[in-house]
Amino acid sequence: MEMRCRGPRRPSWFEGTPIRLQDHVVLITGGASGIGLATVERCLREGTRVDLADLAGSAGMAEAARLDALYPGRCVFVPVDVTSTEQVDAMVETTVSTFGRLDGVFNNAGIGGICPADSSPDADFLRIIDINLNGVFRVARAALGPMYAQGRAASSTAPPSWGCSVRAARPPTRRARAGW
Ligand SMILES: NC(=O)c1ccc[n+]([C@@H]2O[C@H](COP(=O)([O-])OP(=O)(O)OC[C@H]3O[C@@H](n4cnc5c(N)ncnc54)[C@H](O)[C@@H]3O)[C@@H](O)[C@H]2O)c1
Numbered sequence: 001m002e003m004r005c006r007g008p009r010r011p012s013w014f015e016g017t018p019i020r021l022q023d024h025v026v027l028i029t030g031g032a033s034g035i036g037l038a039t040v041e042r043c044l045r046e047g048t049r050v051d052l053a054d055l056a057g058s059a060g061m062a063e064a065a066r067l068d069a070l071y072p073g074r075c076v077f078v079p080v081d082v083t084s085t086e087q088v089d090a091m092v093e094t095t096v097s098t099f100g101r102l103d104g105v106f107n108n109a110g111i112g113g114i115c116p117a118d119s120s121p122d123a124d125f126l127r128i129i130d131i132n133l134n135g136v137f138r139v140a141r142a143a144l145g146p147m148y149a150q151g152r153a154a155s156s157t158a159p160p161s162w163g164c165s166v167r168a169a170r171p172p173t174r175r176a177r178a179g180w
Contacts, residue, residue, distance in 0.1 A: 021043055021046035021047060021048040022046065022047035022048070023047060023048075023049070024048050024049070024103040024104060025048070025049045025050075025051070025095065025099040025100075025101050025102050025103050025104075026043050026048050026049070026050050026051070026103060026104040026105070026106065027050075027051040027053060027091070027092065027095050027102060027104070027105045027106070027139075027143060028040050028043070028050060028051065028052055028053065028105075028106040028108060029053045029054070029080065029082060029091075029105075029106065029107055029108050029109035029135075029139055030053075030054055030108040030109030030110060031050070031052035031053055031054050031060065031063070031106075031108070032052065032054035032056045032059040032060035032063055033054075033056070033059060033063075035108060036052075036054070036106065036108040036109070037052075037063060039106055039108065040052050040063070040067065040075070041067065044067055044070070044071045044074055044075060048074070049073075049074045049075075049099050050067075050074065050075050050076075051076055051078055051091070051094070051095040051098070051099070052064045052067070052075060052076065052077050052078070053077070053078045053079070053080045053091050053109075054077070054079070054080065054109065055079070055080065055081050055082075055109070057079050060077045060079065061077045063077070064076060064077030065077075076094075076098055076099075078091045078094050078095065080109075082109045082131060082134075082135030082136075082138060082139060083127075083130045083131055083134070083135060085138055088135075088138040088139055088142050089142045091139075091142070092139075092142040092143050092146065096146050101146070101150060102143060102146045102147055102150075103147065103150070104147075105139060105140070105143045105147075107135075107136045107139050107140060109131065109135060109139075110131055110132045110135070111128060111131050111132065115128055
């Protein structure tokens with residue numbers, strides 16, 4: 001069998017490319033806690049202006065106020081439920097009107113947990129889909145227009161759609177399997 005030497009691996013186009021966030025405007029959904037909040041803080045350290053958007057009103061407002069005190073004029077809170085097209089559209093409009101532009105979006109809002117496929121009602125599963133999947137679409141649709149108009153767009157999605165396991169509540173016992 002012929003073996004071919006493919007030579008050294010070529011680096012991807014983005015490897016080694018410094019990410020410049022200074023003075024950019026970034027919208028982060030689910031920014032009140034966890035990965036979203038950590039990303040908000042990192043962006044602020046890099047010199048970004050951040051719209052921290054979240055369903056959790058009091059936590060989001062408190063975190064944005066704390067961070068805006070550390071980075072004056074660079075962090076605002078916008079309440080949003082990503083299951084609402086109206087709220088998502090208003091969130092993007094608020095970001096653009098507050099900071100004058102929008103350069104990037106971290107589509108991070110989502111819920112995890114377990115949705116047992118053998119016992120969950122439609123409403124539970126559809127709620128997860130509406131937040132983790134449809135919500136990502138709503139935010140992207142609202143944000144891409146202003147970003148394209150500027151000629152520059154960057155978007156990242158925390159894979160929330162996969163953050164929820166859909167599986168049987170209890171694996172079948174050996175005896176049950178034998179009876180199938
Ligand atoms: N932590 C993990 O191991 C993991 C793994 C896979 C995927 N994810 C996904 O990454 C994202 C962040 O995870 P995390 O661990 O930081 O979660 P987290 O629960 O700490 O943060 C999620 C944030 O999203 C907000 N949110 C929930 N529903 C919302 C809605 N309808 N509208 C607006 N905001 C809403 C919550 O209020 C919360 O602040 C989530 O989408 C999660 O599903 C996380």
